[in-house]
Amino acid sequence: MSSIDDVATERSSVFHLFSRPVLAATLMLGGGVTLYAVEAYIMATIAPSIVRDIGGLELLSWVTTLFVAAAVLGSIFVAMRPRGIGLRTVYVAGALMFAAGSLICALAPSMQVILAGRAVQGFGAGALGGLAYAFIRFAYPEHLWRKASTLYAAIWGVATLLGPSLGGLFSDGSTWRHAFMLLVPVSVLMAILAPVLLPSAHDDRAPGRTPITQIALLLVAVLLVSIAGTIEATQSKALLVAASLIAVVAMLGIERRSENRLLPTGAVALSMPISRVYLMMFLLILVLTSDIYIPYFLQSLHNVSPLESGYLTALVALGWTVAAFLSASFSGRRAGRAIVIGCVIETVAVAALAIFLARDNQAGSIALLAPAVVFMFLMGFGVGLGWAHLVTKVLRLVATSEQDKASAAITTVQSLGSAFGAAFAGVIVNSTGLLAPGGVAGGISAAHWLFVLMALPGIVTIVISLSIQKSGNETQATAAA
Secondary structure (H helix, E strand, O other), X not given: OOXXXXXXXXXXXXXXXXXXXXXXXXXHHHHHHHHHXXXXXXXXXXXXXXXXXXXXXXXXXXXXXXXXXXXXHHHHHHXXXXXXXXXXXXXXXXXXXXXXXXXXXXXXXXXXXXXXXXXXXXXXXXXXXXXXXXXXXXXXXXXXXXXXXXXXXXXXXXXXXXXXXXXXXXXXXOXXXXXXXXXXXXXXXXXXXXXXXXXXXXXXXXXXXXOHHHHHHHHHHHHHHHHHOOOOOHHHHHHHHHHHHHHHHHHHHHXXXXXXXXXXXXXXXOOOHHHHHHHXXXXXXXXXXXXXXXXXXXXXXHOXXXXXXXXXXXXXXXXXXXXXXXXXXXXXHHXXXXXXXXXXXXXXXXXXXXXXXXXXXOOOOHHHHHHHHHHHHHHHHHHHHHHHHHHHHHHHHOOHHHHHXXXXXXXXXXXXXXXXXXXXXXXXXXXXXXXXXXXHHHHHXXXXXXXXXXXXXXHHHHHHHHHHHHHHHHHHHHHHO
16 A cells, blocks of 8 residues: 555544445445344343244254345345346345344244244345445545444444344334344345445456355364354264365365355465465454353352343453554554564454453453453454454555455455354363353363363464465565565
8 A cells, every 4th residue: 555545544533434435335234234243142141032932943053044045145146146146135135134034033933944034134134244345446545444344343333232222122022023123124224225325336346257166165164163163062063064074175165276266365375465365364252252151160160140141241242443543543554563573463362262251250250350351342342343444455455357256255255264263162061161160170171172162273373474484575565666
């Protein structure tokens, strides 16, 4: 980036996204991310109420599995849409599908219909999430790209508090239906306003056929690993994770040889910076997803109430949001250092939880709990410090004709990181004491090994971040020469 762009980046702030020239785009793109994020947390809260009202406990795990798989497909559609279909049209379609899926869920007489609604809703949500990144280069000048990524991170942080709170309002009897119905008019309104408020975006993609095989293998991988995250049997879980990894490896192998690619050029070659950026993003999210067991450990080991454990766990998302705003103005070498430092902070924080969260504190001592709370915050802080800069790197490392692929891949990598993180975490805790011997002793063992082993991918992110910073510095030096 030129020195002029550096100055512009330093002087701009996230609040420039709400200035008159770009306000409409910010509301529409941020609104799409908000629908995706809030719905994810609302569903987690009202799921027990749905089962109590209409049954279908044996199908409950599929409520999230189908949503995640459909969301990945929706994000891919942003890049693989037929020629002649613009991004604004995709936004309208995504918002209407989200509305239709929400309406199906609201009126569903059985869990089977809920699953159909969640699949439709997930596709729309994935498309809206992918469009948020795909529209960045058309909606904002380059010095605001990082700010837009910061805003999206902040939305996910707020959603961890807002989603469960909204879900809690609709948890009695059949009122869970209102949680879905509430989203219908909002998403329909967004579909109506999209052609007016979103900027025009010319289709500058390179010609090519849809990579059906790669998409199919990716969806199989997502489904397998998502199912693995919902079952308790350790052996079955491990087999599903292994099968999912095989599907991913097969997809990457075909992607490397195929002329019709799902990912941007260089995304499957570790010698290329774009590949390392995607891998780092995947690993950062994978490590962060180990937080799904934090509420359990807080309750079983530190005698924290369920409500308090939920809000304490939200500190992970709060840390991401705070760090994103703190580093939003960084550029050049400061941005590179933020990525490295962020990886170090996340890794150290996760490793520290193996000590401070994995302890017997049945008395609920604040002194014993406080260090764990601090490292929970730092766990998210580390990811947030560099995430927006990684997104910006992705958008700058690919050719204009592959920008849509690169943008869609960001959402896909996030989803894969979450799915694999949840599955790996489940395999670790189930095989290190959570189920047998169970109790406090089993919980301490499971917590210790979970965070020790999850810190290992964090070490890999540190190594990758150093290599990316080095290559970035060499590029800058060459440009200066």
